[in-house]
Amino acid sequence: MADLSAPVTALADGLIAGDRAALARAITLVESRRADHRRQASSLVQSILPKTGGAIRVGITGVPGVGKSTTIDALGSLLTGRGHKVAVLAVDPSSSRSGGSILGDKTRMARLAVDPGAYIRPSPSSGTLGGVAARTRETMLLCEAAGFDVILVETVGVGQSETAVAELTDFFLVLMLPNAGDELQGIKKGIIELADMIAVNKADGAGATAARAAAAQYQAALHILAPSSPLWSTPVVTISGLTGDGLDTLWARIEDHRARHEAKGLIAQKRHRQDVKWMWAMVEDRLRxxxxxxxxxxxxxxxxxxxxxxxxxxxxxxxxxxxxxxxx
Known part of the structure; x- marks a missing residue:
């Protein structure tokens, strides 16, 4: 375990100055279950709150094999190339049972792993879904205080983890595979209702035609659902995480969503609701x-x-x- 002996004020100062070693120590502190560490972590998070809130927070989900890591690697590299600082966090509630695959994120995101403008951090390897997601939220705040202006939160698990990530972020992106037929039948309505955008991945080479057809099917399916916001109709785009095609359009939609909702104060309202929800999630985690x-x-x-x-x-x-x- 990293050295956590540095005073909280010094840790906060190093974090705000953009010191990666301080960021790593701070994240280790908030993930610790020791009572004294939890007290220090609470003090640390409270002290850096004025420096948080400036990032675009994007949740990303998709079935295994859809290409989440490849897409995040390509999107993150695109954004760092534009001068953004990108943090990638993972929520994996299944890892306490199976060991998960998130510890391989740095090898699966080869470009971001060596990009000085990026930071990759897997979730804690145990704990309840509420606890894991609550610590991910604290990690997100630490990354914002350290100067990261784009936070990508990947859900590696299934089921409730999608809801957890949607409730951590401003924008929820659902990645889909090109062959929509049987998969379209099995889409969980709840996940689609959470989506702020659907992106059909692997729209390259021979898969391009299938991806366009799938996008049309998803768009048709969305018409039967009420929009998540009066300011926004969920778009469906085609992308290739492998080639980077369509990622410009994808990010432009995310920025458009943010601009519309921020102008009406809706991003701040959503975050306030999320803060209260995660307060209770942490209470429940401590009761457990x-x-x-x-x-x-x-x-x-x-x-x-x-x-x-x-x-x-x-x-x-x-x-x-x-x-x-x-x-x-």
Whole structure:
């Protein structure tokens, strides 16, 4: 583990000055589960809040094999070439079970990994979805304080992780594969409703025609859903993460979305709602941690579980017993 002994004020100063070593130490601090580290992390995040909020926060999701890493590598390189500083963060709630693949992000994003204008950070390797996403949010704030003006948050997992990333970011991009047929049938309506844009990837070479056809199908499917905002109709674009084709258009749409919503104060409103939501997510995460780690509860719960399973104790009474032990 990185040295966390530096005073919080010195760490904050180094972070704001753009010191990457300070950024790495700060992220390690907010990811730590130690109580003293959590207190220091809270103090650190509070101290750098005035320096946060200036970045464009983009969530990116897509099924395995859709080319997320290739696309992020190409998009990030395009943006650093324009003078942006890009941070790539990953949310992977499945990693606590399987080890995940996010630790390979730096090898899968070969250009960004060596780009001085970019920073890649995988999510913590364990914890509940709420806890992982909450720490990703803190990491996002640290990156903003360090001067990164574009934050790309990649969801590697499936299911609830898409919702978590959508609730961390200003703009939610869903990547799709060219062969829309069967996949279109299986699209989760909830994910499409979250999307601010759909991008059909791999629109290069022989796949270009299929990508255009898929884009038309996705656009037609969107017509049956209510738009997420009165200021915005979800566009569908075709891109190639491999060649970079279409990424200019993709980023222009993201900037257009930001300009429209920022002019009406809607970005700030959305972020305020997200902040409150993640406050409660962190409270819930700490309650789960107490349930998991408290020695008295650990001693008490096996007997309660056995009694409930045997049918000799009502689940409500067992829940009351645990809640009482928590002081609730």
């Amino acid at each position: 941690a107490k349930l998991r780690d408290d020695p008295d509860l650990k001693a008490r719960t096996p007997a309660l579980e056995a009694a409930v399973a045997a049918g000799t104790l009502a689940p409500t009474l067992a829940a009351d017993d645990i809640a009482q032990a928590l002081g609730l």
